[in-house]
């Protein structure tokens with residue numbers, strides 16, 4: 001049987017937003033389980049090593065890792081079905097990352113859009129090497145588990161492409177070692193890129209300075225509804241989905257979100273809101289999102305108070321992940337020709 005492996009990660013910098021949820025996390029939850037022919041392995045982690053490419057406040061950082069792990073459990077990631085872990089608890093990632101950095105090229109890393117965007121926002125003396133070599137660590141995260149599918153949003157496609165290129169290069173040099181991973185999205189729901197509520201031509205982002213642009217998974221109902229009421233749309237006042245029409249970017253985004261929450265197609269939403277104004281539609285989207293978030297928040301509030309439980313899940317997840325990661329790492333070290341001595 002050809003058992004498939006799913007893997008993905010998220011940076012634990014702030015509470016995830018609905019873009020992270022619809023673009024990635026929701027697909028992690030639904031990927032889990034399966035049995036017999038459909039059995040699969042899944043690995044989902046908090047990318048804390050990636051997060052320190054931007055300075056973190058150590059006390060807040062520790063808290064955020066606990067918050068995000070509790071959220072993992074609250075959204076329905078199941079520690080029995082998936083290996084749920086914190087990246088820095090599995091040191092094999094960093095070890096493989098160094099080896100792979102010797103198979104990655106300066107030119108290809110310089111072309112990474114995220115590096116170009118992030119470094120453009122920083123003063124020259126503040127652009128650290130971690131920010132530059134970040135995609136190599138991400139390649140190690142993926143390749144070390146021999147992942148087949150990586151559920152990510154659209155903004156991670158280029159990093160995934162790089163992981164494949166590094167894998168091909170290593171395989172060519174040393175023989176078949178790494179599987180080539182493919183991105184995985186819920187194509188029917190078109191949620192690979194959820195846009196900002198304030199500037200709908202920009203993606204929804206954790207680092208957005210405008211708090212109204214982003215809906216966090218722990219925002220209360222009142223906040224969620226208010227944010228949607230303020231969402232930027234257009235003056236046409238027609239709930240109609242027109243892909244590739246920049247004038248409709250705001251309404252397209254709200255329809256995508258509503259469709260993902262209520263499992264409705266764009267024509268169904270157009271029919272539901274035909275003849276109604278944007279006010280009614282925005283209220284409906286806000287309430288639907290808030291209702292979806294409520295059970296997640298209830299579970300979160302319960303789990304977050306139990307630090308011992310969170311830590312035990314982290315430890316078990318890291319042990320499972322480490323066992324799988326070691327196998328690849330030992331193979332890679334042997335192929336590179338590192339001398340092994342018994343001790």
Ligand code: TYM
Pocket residue numbers: 007008009010011012019020021022023024025047050137138141142150151152153154155156191192193194195203204205
């Ligand atoms: P991060 O933390 O920026 O985002 C986590 C996931 O959320 C997706 N995402 C979105 N999807 C739709 N619409 C949006 N507006 C939106 N914003 C974010 C991202 O595509 C991502 O899937 N480098 C990664 C973390 C990482 C990783 C990995 C991912 C580290 N190692 C290995 C996959 C495999 C990151 O910073 O994601």
